[in-house]
Amino acid sequence: MVAEVLVEVSNSNVDKTFDYNVPSAFINDIKVGIRVEVPFGRRVVNGFVLSLKNDSELSDLKDISNIIDKDIILTDELLELGKIVKDKTLATLISCYQVMLPKALKAHSGTQINKKYDYYYKVNDIDLSTYKFNDKQKLIIEMCKDKFIIKDELKKISISSLNTLLNKNILIEEKREHYRLKYDISENIVHKLTTKQNEIYEEIINYDDIKPSLIYGVTGSGKTEIYMELINHYLEMGKTALLLVPEISLTTQLISRFVARFGNRIAALHSALSDGEKYDEYRRIANGEASIVIGARSAVFAPLNNIGIIIVDEEHSDSYKQSESNPRYNAKEIAVIRGKMHNCKVVFGSATPSLEAMARAKKGVFHLLSLMERVNGRELPLVKIIDMNKEIRRTKGHFSNELVEAIKEKINLDEQVILLLNRRGYASFVTCKNCGYTFKCPNCDISLTYHKSSNTMRCHYCGYGDSKPIVCPECHEKSINDLGVGTQRIEEELKSLVDARVLRMDYDTTSRKGSHEKMITTFKNHEYDILLGTQMVSKGLDFPLVTLVGVINADTSLNIPDYNSSFNTFSLLNQVSGRAGRSEKPGVVYIQTFNKDHYAIKYASNNDYLSFYNEEMNIRKVLKYPPYYYLCYIRISGKNNNTVNNEANKIKRSLDRNINSIILGPSPSILYKINNIYRYSIIIKYKSIDEIKAILIKISDHYKNNNDIKIDIDFNPLHIL
Ligand code: ADP
Numbered sequence: 001m002v003a004e005v006l007v008e009v010s011n012s013n014v015d016k017t018f019d020y021n022v023p024s025a026f027i028n029d030i031k032v033g034i035r036v037e038v039p040f041g042r043r044v045v046n047g048f049v050l051s052l053k054n055d056s057e058l059s060d061l062k063d064i065s066n067i068i069d070k071d072i073i074l075t076d077e078l079l080e081l082g083k084i085v086k087d088k089t090l091a092t093l094i095s096c097y098q099v100m101l102p103k104a105l106k107a108h109s110g111t112q113i114n115k116k117y118d119y120y121y122k123v124n125d126i127d128l129s130t131y132k133f134n135d136k137q138k139l140i141i142e143m144c145k146d147k148f149i150i151k152d153e154l155k156k157i158s159i160s161s162l163n164t165l166l167n168k169n170i171l172i173e174e175k176r177e178h179y180r181l182k183y184d185i186s187e188n189i190v191h192k193l194t195t196k197q198n199e200i201y202e203e204i205i206n207y208d209d210i211k212p213s214l215i216y217g218v219t220g221s222g223k224t225e226i227y228m229e230l231i232n233h234y235l236e237m238g239k240t241a242l243l244l245v246p247e248i249s250l251t252t253q254l255i256s257r258f259v260a261r262f263g264n265r266i267a268a269l270h271s272a273l274s275d276g277e278k279y280d281e282y283r284r285i286a287n288g289e290a291s292i293v294i295g296a297r298s299a300v301f302a303p304l305n306n307i308g309i310i311i312v313d314e315e316h317s318d319s320y321k322q323s324e325s326n327p328r329y330n331a332k333e334i335a336v337i338r339g340k341m342h343n344c345k346v347v348f349g350s351a352t353p354s355l356e357a358m359a360r361a362k363k364g365v366f367h368l369l370s371l372m373e374r375v376n377g378r379e380l381p382l383v384k385i386i387d388m389n390k391e392i393r394r395t396k397g398h399f400s401n402e403l404v405e406a407i408k409e410k411i412n413l414d415e416q417v418i419l420l421l422n423r424r425g426y427a428s429f430v431t432c433k434n435c436g437y438t439f440k441c442p443n444c445d446i447s448l449t450y451h452k453s454s455n456t457m458r459c460h461y462c463g464y465g466d467s468k469p470i471v472c473p474e475c476h477e478k479s480i481n482d483l484g485v486g487t488q489r490i491e492e493e494l495k496s497l498v499d500a501r502v503l504r505m506d507y508d509t510t511s512r513k514g515s516h517e518k519m520i521t522t523f524k525n526h527e528y529d530i531l532l533g534t535q536m537v538s539k540g541l542d543f544p545l546v547t548l549v550g551v552i553n554a555d556t557s558l559n560i561p562d563y564n565s566s567f568n569t570f571s572l573l574n575q576v577s578g579r580a581g582r583s584e585k586p587g588v589v590y591i592q593t594f595n596k597d598h599y600a601i602k603y604a605s606n607n608d609y610l611s612f613y614n615e616e617m618n619i620r621k622v623l624k625y626p627p628y629y630y631l632c633y634i635r636i637s638g639k640n641n642n643t644v645n646n647e648a649n650k651i652k653r654s655l656d657r658n659i660n661s662i663i664l665g666p667s668p669s670i671l672y673k674i675n676n677i678y679r680y681s682i683i684i685k686y687k688s689i690d691e692i693k694a695i696l697i698k699i700s701d702h703y704k705n706n707n708d709i710k711i712d713i714d715f716n717p718l719h720i721l
């Protein structure tokens with residue numbers, strides 16, 4: 001027998017299967033979808049068996065050296081899915097399989113996890129009257145009379161008594177696989193769906209086409225409650241369910257609601273889990289022991305069988321796109337593909353759907369299901385805009401009088417406050433500290449970024465550049481600045497202004513495992529008055545005592561050089577506003593901004609998603625951005641600036657000759673020089689993938705064996721770095 005093996009070697013150019021002979025010793029154990037060790041050159045490497053056949057056209061085949069897995073780890077469905085991901089992203093096939101698996105199962109790992117077992121004991125079915133026991137032995141026998149008890153419990157009584165009983169065969173032993181993840185199952189509250197929630201639930205379970213649905217529901221409208229009811233429905237039908245969430249460690253409140261209702265039928269694929277824990281969860285899914293998977297992006301590949309429903313919560317979130325490494329896939333796209341494979345329901349949910357999703361819903365490609373009111377008729381919070389252009393004349397600090405007074409008032413009432421320091425972004429942009437003027441590219445309507453080395457401002461989309469001026473063209477003051485301020489400084493300033501217990505939440509204070517959850521609990525228990533933090537305070541939190549939300553700087557995310565910056569700002573403001581007034585007490589939101597007339601800020605203050613959508617769509621149409629055009633980003637990088645620049649220009653010319661799509665660049669990337677690697681960008685705005693795919697494959701093949709130039713291709717990129 002011959003196995004086709006996809007080998008994992010560090011050189012990604014080797015992305016094809018090789019034939020190996022299956023020695024007779026392995027004939028019984030060889031399967032499609034397991035890992036094997038094979039000789040490759042002078043080394044032994046790992047690989048996946050992709051198929052088996054009787055003969056090979058080639059002679060002199062080498063033997064498979066070893067079999068790593070007993071059980072299949074790439075099911076037929078995952079094997080098929082990997083090929084689709086490769087086709088969509090142009091990444092190597094091996095990278096598409098690696099991304100699906102927990103670290104312990106990736107080809108190169110090859111480690112077999114030594115699984116930990118728990119030992120359980122029960123009294124044997126024999127006549128005990130002939131034995132004599134001491135008190136401790138009696139106690140153990142009493143405990144284990146009718147049921148299996150875990151060893152850890154019995155050890156506490158006496159390990160020697162336990163051993164004696166075992167040696168005498170009084171106790172029988174059972175070995176069970178140990179699962180490291182334990183859930184606290186708190187009170188299980190099942191709400192009866194409101195009429196409106198129920199309508200949406202019924203509609204989803206009853207339509208019989210395979211179109212995905214979009215639940216567009218304001219914050220607190222009860223989307224999560226609908227998800228639970230839907231999942232319950234499909235579990236009762238004997239099917240499984242997949243729930244994708246943006247960043248699972250920031251979704252603890254949501255998960256505890258699910259765990260309370262569904263208990264250990266859930267497998268949670270946390271980024272905070274250890275490799276062993278991830279592997280445990282993965283096995284529970286593969287074994288069919290867990291029937292609900294909750295996880296972030298890569299959980300879309302969870303090895304569930306017979307899926308009844310796939311739900312993508314906070315559909316608009318950036319986190320569903322893998323941007324940093326290959327394959328650069330989008331989990332939302334995979335969700336739709338898997339939905340078709342399983343013939344199951346696919347549901348997207350958001351309070352601020354992405355423009356792509358809403359545009360599809362409006363065209364009828366998705367079912368559009370709207371929930372415009374909060375549960376129990378609770379009001380959406382009142383939003384006030386504070387013009388920081390006025391405040392800046394009064395104070396050098398970051399807090400307006402109005403916000404400080406509002407904070408004091410709430411604390412006097414024994415209520416709580418959330419403050420958001422908007423630090424979205426990675427680049428410094430150039431702005432006037434006096435009037436808030438931000439420099440933008442005349443061609444692209446994207447903020448220019450500051451390049452310190454040359455003291456210039458650049459558009460990293462089209463390459464437009466200008467020197468950094470000293471005087472603001474708008475207010476003529478000499479107050480041009482590049483921005484950036486830390487949470488710690490804001491915390492100190494806040495403490496000097498109000499007498500309150502402040503809890504700071506940012507990447508520094510939450511980096512330790514479990515600290516995020518602890519913070520949420522202490523804040524919920526009212527051990528603090530103010531929760532001050534970055535974006536992570538905007539997501540999914542539900543604190544009944546929070547009646548005031550303050551946004552310290554709405555503008556940072558507005559100025560990011562990204563066509564999504566208005567949307568991201570609107571969405572962030574909407575999300576964080578949604579944290580206020582979730583129980584009986586009404587909420588109020590203060591947004592401090594230098595751009596009070598910007599449409600993203602104005603519509604956020606009215607909770608008016610649909611008007612924002614219409615205005616943003618007009619802009620996207622004029623500037624030829626998604627969803628009117630698709631984007632493809634090509635990054636050309638290498639050690640020698642001249643070579644990279646030349647090759648980038650060659651690529652551009654070759655694209656010009658071959659396709660009619662809009663081609664921008666090449667221009668130096670926003671992260672122009674990283675680790676002495678120079679990076680240039682080309683952006684294609686295209687209407688149909690068929691126009692551009694062939695030439696892109698040709699280009700990427702052309703540079704495959706070129707050590708001086710690396711090509712990265714990202715379809716529908718979120719960031720252009
Ligand atoms: P969303 O996911 O849209 O933000 P949630 O599902 O979290 O909304 O619901 C908001 C709040 O309302 C939660 O505290 C939830 O427990 C409560 N809730 C949701 N649906 C109901 C219902 N049918 N009856 C009573 N309370 C509900």
Ligand code: ZN
Pocket residue numbers: 441442443444445446459460461462463464
């Ligand atoms: Zn430009």
